[in-house]
Amino acid sequence: MTESARFHGTELLWKLSDQGRSVTRPALTVPRIAAAGITLADAAGMASVSMQQVAGMLDVTKMALYRHVTNKAELVAVMIEIAVGEPPDLSTVPGGWRPKLTEWARLMRETWQRHPWLPAATVGERAMGPREIGWTESAVAALEGTGLTGAQRMDAVFLVSGHIRNTRSASTAGTQPWSPDKRLRSQIAAHGDLFPALVAATEDTIDATPDSSWEFGLARIFDGLELLITGR
Amino acid sequence: MTESARFHGTELLWKLSDQGRSVTRPALTVPRIAAAGITLADAAGMASVSMQQVAGMLDVTKMALYRHVTNKAELVAVMIEIAVGEPPDLSTVPGGWRPKLTEWARLMRETWQRHPWLPAATVGERAMGPREIGWTESAVAALEGTGLTGAQRMDAVFLVSGHIRNTRSASTAGTQPWSPDKRLRSQIAAHGDLFPALVAATEDTIDATPDSSWEFGLARIFDGLELLITGR
DNA sequence: ACACCCAAGTGTCCGGCAGACACTGATGTG
DNA sequence: CACATCAGTGTCTGCCGGACACTTGGGTGT
Known part of the structure; x- marks a missing residue:
């Protein structure tokens, strides 16, 4: 034919x-x-x-x-x-909870970077699948042996993943009056008399990388957790 | 007529x-x-x-x-x-940056509690009004004199407000496999062999108040900031 | 007194959305 | 050959945001 x-x-x-x-x-x-x-x-x-x-x-x-x-x-x-893919196996990561959680956060951030809609989709009341729960399991497991209570381990993981969510995408993070938005920035400058602290603080954020907020926040959170875990 | x-x-x-x-x-x-x-x-x-x-x-x-x-x-x-209302005047709050920011976070959380749709609405690319920017101005101003760089002050405020957003409402916080959702919890228990760390950690979260995550996270963040500020 | 303008509110339409429901046509099994 | 099952279809409803042309009524200039 x-x-x-x-x-x-x-x-x-x-x-x-x-x-x-x-x-x-x-x-x-x-x-x-x-x-x-x-x-x-x-x-x-x-x-x-x-x-x-x-x-x-x-x-x-x-x-x-x-x-x-x-x-x-x-x-x-x-x-x-x-x-979201298969949850990671952190038991192979050498060191204590901090390197393990650091790796976990890195992997999670990477996944969410690959699928920028994930933060927006994993919000609100909904059914979670086994792999998704598995990611949480990984992180909570990394905190075993730290002396934290179960509730504290949960809250710690929640804190870290919340930070990932917040820094991950402009579509889920709250709008912030700095960041590379020239328009907003110029508006602040135009009304500089109303926002002196913002004007002062934005002066040296011009070359801020988008990752700086991520790293800054994660460092603060981990420092705070460490303080609690080592008991000062 | x-x-x-x-x-x-x-x-x-x-x-x-x-x-x-x-x-x-x-x-x-x-x-x-x-x-x-x-x-x-x-x-x-x-x-x-x-x-x-x-x-x-x-x-x-x-x-x-x-x-x-x-x-x-x-x-x-x-x-x-x-x-959002008028931004608060924190200059009347006695003490350093920590009590000021604590009060700021409390007020912001209160406002968002009064209008539970605010977290969901203040997301993504959008125009910010003067009062909204004013809230950020308040918080950044509270961090003046801490020795933090401008970018760090920004990141710190972003970190705190992100935490407020995350803990504020189920409609913006990421779904978490614990919290009072009985259904999900029982599912974890049912597949306990897959999630041993979660099972262990959820055992003593039954009476967790909805505010515990909020307070826990805020304390960690502030501790981390303090560590950075005092230089240790 | 009259014509006119114009701002406020209206009616109708469009395209896109999720989903209910009844249907058609193929396929495998008695 | 009869029939049930199942994959995919077509049509409908009721929402949504928004474009656009329309009516209406209260001034105002002459």
């Missing part, structure tokens, strides 16, 4: 199109759907993840997705569970 | 109705619109603040609002600026 239809192009084209649809297209599965959602979110943010956009990526009607996920929240949950 | 129509009720009724519309109803103004939005957000969350809902509270069509605000983002910005 390849060459014989040379002079009946339309027929062949139609068949090709049909074959393209029914043969080459892989079956719709939850992982494939989630992967499409992740691709979309990585590229254009969580706001552009809608059922129809995801369906569009798979050349399928949005209603087809509902055969595999019960609703959008479930789709997002699967996306998160896949995107 | 008032009494002469006594026996032509319909006319009077129509006029009353007209008067009721034009006389008793106050004019639409930006503050009134914003107040309606704040009431709505306080009661039912940011998700229920839509142009039509706000307009409905004022017995007006949603399109009428667009005469006073250019779009929804601007409405929200005004809501925020009004809700």
